[in-house]
Amino acid sequence: MPVNLFANNVFRQLVTRAVRTEYLENLTGFAWLILQPLILLAVYAFVFTTIFKARIPDAGPGGFVPYLAVAFWPWTAFSEAVLRSSNVISANSALIGKVAFPSELLPLSIVTATFLMNMAGYLAVLFVLQLMGTPIHWLGVAAAVPVLALLFLFACGLALFVSALQVFIRDVSQILPPLMTFWFFMTPILYSPAILPQKIAAVMKFNPMTWYVGRLRDFLLFGNFQLSWYDLAVPLLTLLLFWVSLLFFRRFSPHFEDFL
């Protein structure tokens, strides 16, 4: 990745463009950005607390809703970023076919725009939670920043890989949404790993998203800042994935135009 990515004029233009088309195209776009996850959150909260009467033993001070909300927004940002960038190369074939520029800027700009927008929503939700009486550990907010930055990098890595692959295998954009839904349910977002049998909970640790949502809850809701080997493994894995994906992308990007 170019070190001066944010100083790159093309990148800034692409991000501005992505923010405008994805979110600000219509007047209500920005409102929907907050409303849509809020509505989804309300649906999940209703289904799980009222219908299924789900009990989360370690849900913490605010109960189910804050427990869900703290994990739900980062997941939405992550999943939206990956899904949106999956077909970004084909969507910009006109640009790629005409100008030589580092095409990795395309998926990276989509991920950046999605994170910028969703993180604004996340901050708003944290404020709302605080106002509704759930104590948010504001020291935890500072600790959450590097976690979210790593999540961003994780999304970038996947986005690079998926968007390059989609040029060659078009089906990727069809397969990806159900895969992401599956991933959503395989991650303790709606539930707590504590309700799972020991064995399954151990397996679930291999899902990097388990670490992300777990650490965000630890920091923001519980003020638990204890670290373990796990806090080293997942960031390293994230960096490795990003690096490999970037190599993969750059290996194949000279051939994009032939396949578009």
Added chain:
Amino acid sequence: MEPLIRVRGVSKFYPRVHHPRERLRAFASLMTGNEIHEGAEVLHDVSLEVTAGQSFGIIGQNGAGKSTLLKLLTGVISPSRGSVEVNARIAALLELGAGFQPEFSGIDNVKMKAALLGISSSQLDSQLDEILEFADIGDYVYEPVKHYSSGMVVRLGFAVVAASNPELLITDEVLAVGDESFQKKCIRWIESFLERGNTLLMVSHSMFLVQKLCRQALWLHDGRTREIGDVFPVTQSYLAYHEERSAAERLQRRSLRGDSGLYRVREFSLPGRSGDEDLVISCGGDLEAELVLHSPDGRPPVALFGVMRADGTPVYGVASDYDNIEAEQLDDQHYRFRICFDRLPLLPGSYSIRGHAMDPQGIRLCDTAELRFIVSGESREMGMIRLPHSWNS
């Protein structure tokens, strides 16, 4: 001096990727590190060197590989074989559509294009007025580009490219869509751009523009180099090629005519022509022709000479009876006519001359023979014939 552009033995294949299975196979061969050597070959073994300050025209029929060559030069695609080097600081490509995205407004696209050309945002702020003035499309810049006419898109695209102060300008058939006054503005700009020692690479179907702006030319034909060199010989043989093609089509349509007559052409020759090669005369030289006609009944036939461009467009025709010329009788049945066109005013290009046999009344055309000749020379004049003229200033 290090050339600005060096293209060495470049071939380009586009893999077959219409079917998902073909895509997968092509992708698999990429994965295993094999380059793709099957599929549609759009360029074959093309080499080109352009030094700084040159102006190069690239000509050829549709589908000859011109745009692919430009894509290779701008680095949008990579060659299947051979190498491409471009050592320009800023190389700007301008083509139809200008790389604009239709959903966005003109001003947004200007910002994007400027960023892609390496203009910083502060630099753009100071140059924006200049760009808008050059483009001269008024308040349309705030409208989405999809509402633009193709001329307006090129206006805006050209304005940004001009502002980026490129070292190498590559244009792909863009001047054709601008209106007259904008074309003139662009040509003036390109001329001063060249005077400053910059380099131009231009794809165009307008030989007028190529001859006006370029000193060298490359003629691509079916992805191969057909001819490369000074602009005049290359464009002339390209034009001659087209003229012959349309003439060949016309000849096929026309059934043989005038072959039923009594009077035949026995011999038709151009003195000075050697072997089977076309006669070459220099612009302004004399053209001589000799026609021997066969007359079975011994009466002197009428001879008709016609000069035409290689595509069959008539230039001039004259018959012996118009000028009351008596044929030179060779024997009972053969008559000879000789004609000389002094100081031929034809402009450089490919032409042919026909000798016809007509009946003694000069009414019926009986037989035809045709020979090609080439008028050589360099000239920027347009048309077919140099009209005598004087400037009154």
